[in-house]
Amino acid sequence: MQIYWIKAQAPRRVLALVKHLGIEAQCIELDLMGGGLKTPAYTALNPNRKAPTLVHGDTVLWESSAIMAYLCIKHGSDMWPARDPAEQVEVLRWLSWNDQHWASAVAPFYFEHVVKATFHIGEPDEAEMTAVMPDLKKFAAVLNQHLEGRPFVACHRLTIADFQLASMACEWRRSQMPLGDYPNVVRWLDGLMQLPAWADPWPAAAAKKEGALA
Numbered sequence: 770m771q772i773y774w775i776k777a778q779a780p781r782r783v784l785a786l787v788k789h790l791g792i793e794a795q796c797i798e799l800d801l802m803g804g805g806l807k808t809p810a811y812t813a814l815n816p817n818r819k820a821p822t823l824v825h826g827d828t829v830l831w832e833s834s835a836i837m838a839y840l841c842i843k844h845g846s847d848m849w850p851a852r853d854p855a856e857q858v859e860v861l862r863w864l865s866w867n868d869q870h871w872a873s874a875v876a877p878f879y880f881e882h883v884v885k886a887t888f889h890i891g892e893p894d895e896a897e898m899t900a901v902m903p904d905l906k907k908f909a910a911v912l913n914q915h916l917e918g919r920p921f922v923a924c925h926r927l928t929i930a931d932f933q934l935a936s937m938a939c940e941w942r943r944s945q946m947p948l949g950d951y952p953n954v955v956r957w958l959d960g961l962m963q964l965p966a967w968a969d970p971w972p973a974a975a976a977k978k979e980g981a982l983a
């Protein structure tokens with residue numbers, strides 16, 4: 770099994786799951802700034818030219834939520850509740866909510882403070898964050914209310930929904946996301962950081978460059 774990744778939030782979910790579940794996989798870092806996502810070989814795997822991508826035998830999969838579900842099914846983990854329709858619907862609700870609402874509200878904070886610093890592509894632009902502030906507050910309030918009395922986002926246990934929702938927000942202090950008014954969100958995000966695989970999902974340096982695609 771190969772997993773192609775860059776040091777960014779969508780691959781972070783998949784790499785954290787791989788580490789958390791102890792899955793054997795060859796994790797191959799792509800050189801984003803050197804055009805590693807635009808090579809013909811990688812484009813053939815993922816025509817979106819995004820990361821992550823999973824290759825497992827004849828299976829080629831992109832979209833981190835689908836990859837996480839696939840890994841859980843293969844590994845027999847109920848972090849994707851494959852055998853319980855009601856739980857599946859519950860997790861699916863939060864995966865969708867993330868992709869439709871939460872992600873776009875937190876993305877500018879994450880991009881301006883974390884992505885730009887990681888890839889050395891400039892200084893944070895405050896205007897980008899100001900523009901999404903109303904949405905951030907609206908959706909943080911929704912999540913905060915939902916997390917009242919709940920340790921995790923869905924099914925009263927850790928699921929892939931937690932990794933989906935937390936991947937851009939987990940570094941909320943560094944990203945200067947104003948989440949201090951949402952104590953349940955802070956408790957949940959900081960609680961996830963107690964998981965070693967979530968706190969440090971990145972593969973060891975020695976494993977990174979093997980298998981690069983021309």
Ligand SMILES: N[C@@H](CCC(=O)N[C@@H](CS)C(=O)NCC(=O)O)C(=O)O
Pocket residue numbers: 775777778779780801806818819820821831832833834
């Ligand atoms: N919805 C996709 C998002 C994939 C995505 O946007 N990946 C980003 C990193 S978080 C990427 O590859 N960016 C590189 C680029 O756009 O050039 C998923 O969940 O896998």
